[in-house]
Amino acid sequence: MNVLAMTEFEAVLDAGDVVHLWQKAPSRTALSEVSVVSGGGEPVRLLGAHSDDFTRSVFEAPAAGTYRFGWQEPATTVSLAYSFSPSRVAKEGIRLLRTTAKNRASEARYKLHFQPPFGWMNDPNGLCQIGDTSHLFYQHYPHSLRWNTMHWGHAVSDNLVDWIDQPIFLEPRAELLADNGLTGGAFSGSAIPHEAGGVRVFYTDREDGREPSQEWQITTVSQDMLSAGPSTPVITDRPSIPNFGKDIRDPYVFRGPDGLWKMLVAGADDRAGLVLLYETKAADAADGWTFVDVLHREPLPRSIPAECPGLIALDGEGEGLYALVFGLIGYRDEGTRRRNLSYAIVGRFDGRTFEPVLRREIDFGTDCYAIQAFQHVDGPVGIAWAANWTDVFKDRDFHSAMTFPRRFVWQDGALLMPPVESVKELRTxxxxxxxxxxxxxxxxxxxxxxxxxxxxxxxxxxxxxVHADHGISLVYDGQTLELVFDPPGNRVVPRYLTPTSTLRTVRVFVDVGLIEIYVDGGLQCATKRMDSDAPIEAVELKGDSGAVQVARLWKLRPIRKGLG
Incomplete structure (x- = not known):
């Protein structure tokens, strides 16, 4: 017989403040319940849903005061609670009221990079700029540090460096939360400004085993930038391509040079990873999507889907050119043993066809996956997940971060991807x-x-x-630059290297748990995640000092999160 124990927390709220709280019962046949008490008033009952997973309850404070939220365990479990002022949340962020050991963010890691305030994170989604504010949405499971039914998290920034956490933006369909036997959720996608304000969001919905396609594309609108409204399917079937696989995912929507809205989605046939092009004549992009053609084929020895496609118009010297980006999930480079590589192909796009001009690997360190680009006021910018699926295991927690935002710069016939200029604001x-x-x-x-x-x-x-857990060196022999990485244990480690005989400049950012390297203004880049809470303690540069013109170490401040 279970003995019920009361658990509670208090929150000081202003009138109109909102609390989001996630609760569940031990089984979906029962209902969870949280009571909210203030002063001598009658308790307010927050009832959960019949569900195998945590579901959100919402409470709005009727008056300023101290509120006590209480529940009896194990009849009710609360995973997460935060509060916010709807009118001030864009500047102040959410205020955490409760997390647990299962979903708590690392306090040791990622001082310079964005990490979620709780839970699991992977691909960046919906990158866009509305007014002076940049919005980062991301793949998210709020209740543990392991992959699960996908939600969308959300953060905002006015400088692309300091981020303010916002309420969870998008939740999966209720039936996916209700039944642990169903696998799916609200997967990766993009966002465009909505004509009436806010954004229109596109994303992949997924439910394993669904026919005729386990993945389909969904759109929804948010007017307040805090939560998504009702959703509508826009692409429900796979295209008529011979031997097309089961994957069709990650809609990336943008305005084409012909004025029409375009959508890229990714998949595979039996011989190549594919990037597919759709378009619509609808002014609001809400419907009317039709398949145009395969925009890019990536020949592969076996069926491996492309993922997270994007097409961004370049500026400056690159005016008239576009950068096509995508990842290859499940791909392995036999020469280096690196997996899940990402590429950028620069070319000409007329609205229906893409003519390649130049190709580059996005990151030879490989912990830069699912990069998504958007048009920032300062030019095209992309952000990636600073991790790689090859390091993710179902039975282990996984703290991760986003890379620094990177610019897309076409210069002297090459695509450079340096960090945005605002990273200099971290220098102290x-x-x-x-x-x-x-x-x-x-x-x-x-x-x-x-x-x-x-x-x-x-x-x-x-x-x-110098690191307590990992051996790490950046070694250049005049022909090849290699990040030598020796983690603890006997695991076979890939080789992270790139050929370059004309290397002139290197810029290295050292964070707790992450290193980013930019060579010759971003001509080559490397990102490496370290699964350790221990910081790098010291650095030492070795070589002919007469060959070094500048060798400077900057002190950096942690990013500001704006979390109350």
């Missing part, structure tokens, strides 16, 4: 002006930005990182 001072002759230099808080400029392009060097 110089820790070492002459790193090349300073020996081992400690990193304050495990954070730092290293700038190296060689006096003679192609001069060899080694940059060693």
């Amino acid at each position: 001072g110089i820790a070492a002006e002459a790193l090349a002759t300073a020996g081992s230099v400690p990193l304050e808080g495990g954070l730092g930005e290293i700038e190296i400029e060689l006096a003679r392009p192609g001069s060899p060097f080694a940059l060693d990182f």
Whole structure:
């Protein structure tokens, strides 16, 4: 016989403040219940749904005061609660009231990069700029640090560096939450400004085993930028392509050069990963979507789907060109043993066909997946998940972050992907002006930005990182730049390297749990996640000091989250 125990928390709320609380009962045959009490007033009962998963209850404070939320365990479990002021949340963010050991964010890791305030995160979604505010949505499961039924999280920024957490934006269909036997959720997608304000969102809904297609494309509108409204299917069937696989996913919607709304979705046939093109003549992009053609075929030795496609117009020297981006889930590079690689192909797009001009790998460190690009006021920018599916295991928690936002710059016939200029706002001072002759230099808080400029392009060097759990070095022999990564245990480690005989500059950002490397202004990039709460303690630059023109270490501040 279970003995019921009262659990509670208090929240100081202003009149009109809203609390989102997720609760569930031990089984879907029972109902959970949370009571809300303020002063001597009558309790308000918040009843959960018949569900195998946590479901959201909403409480709005009728007056300013202290409110006590209580429930009896194990008859009711509460995974998450936060409060916010609807009129101020864009500037102030949400205020966490309750998390658990299962979904609590790491306090040790990712001081410089965006991580969710709770739960699991993967692909960035719906990147867009509305007014002066950039919006980052992302694949999210709020109640544990493991993949599960997908939601959309949300954060906003006015500088692409400091992020303010917003309420959970999009939830999966109720039937997916109600039954643990069903696998699916609200998967990756994109967003465009809505003509009446807010955004129109497109995403992949999924339910394994559904016929005729387990994945289909959905649209919904948010007027208040806090939550999504009712959803409508826009593409429910697979295209008539011979031997087309079961995957059709990740709608990316943008305005084409012919003025029509275009949508990219990804999948595969039996010989290639595919990026498909759809279009509509509807001014609001709400319906009328028709299949145009295969925009890109990625020949592969077996059926491997493309994922997270995007097509972004370049500016400056790249005016008239577009960058097509996509990932290959399940792909393995036999030469380096790296998996799930991502590519960018620059080409010409007339609204219906794509003519490639240049191809590059997005990140030779591979922990930069599912990059999504959008048109920022300062030019095209992309953000990626700073992780790789090859490191995800069903029985282990997985803390992850997003990469720094990266610019798409066409320069001298090459696509550069440097970090946005606003990362310089993280600098607080110089820790070492002459790193090349300073020996081992400690990193304050495990954070730092290293700038190296060689006096003679192609001069060899080694940059060693002192870490308690991992062996890490960036080694350049004049022909190849390699991030040598030696984690604990006996796991076979891929080789993270790129050929370059003319290397001139390197910029390295060191975070707790993550390193980002930008070579020659973003001509090559590498991102590596470290599964450790331990910081990098020090760095040491080795090589011919006469070949180094600049070797500077910057102190960096943690990003501001705006979380109450």
